[in-house]
Amino acid sequence: MYIRVKAFPDAKKEHVEVDGERLRIFVREPAQDNRANKRIAELVAQYHGIPVDAVRLISGHHGPNKLFSIYKNPGM
Numbered sequence: 001m002y003i004r005v006k007a008f009p010d011a012k013k014e015h016v017e018v019d020g021e022r023l024r025i026f027v028r029e030p031a032q033d034n035r036a037n038k039r040i041a042e043l044v045a046q047y048h049g050i051p052v053d054a055v056r057l058i059s060g061h062h063g064p065n066k067l068f069s070i071y072k073n074p075g076m
Helices: 035-048
Strands: 002-008 015-019 022-026 055-059 065-070
Touching (some): 002 035, 022 035, 035 055
Antiparallel strands (some): 002 065, 015 022, 055 065
């Protein structure tokens, strides 16, 4: 399963919004040293009620539009 995310790093308040088929995720972490991407992956996992190791960033490592995949069997 694929999840599209629009990222908003350096936000004052952390939260998740649903925008059609895409999640808008606001995180406090800066877009440096992969910190924002890691936190966004954690929030995607939390939103879907799955472990964080089941979420992988597929594309959008350096931009605001990201594509995550969710694995049913983490660790594979």
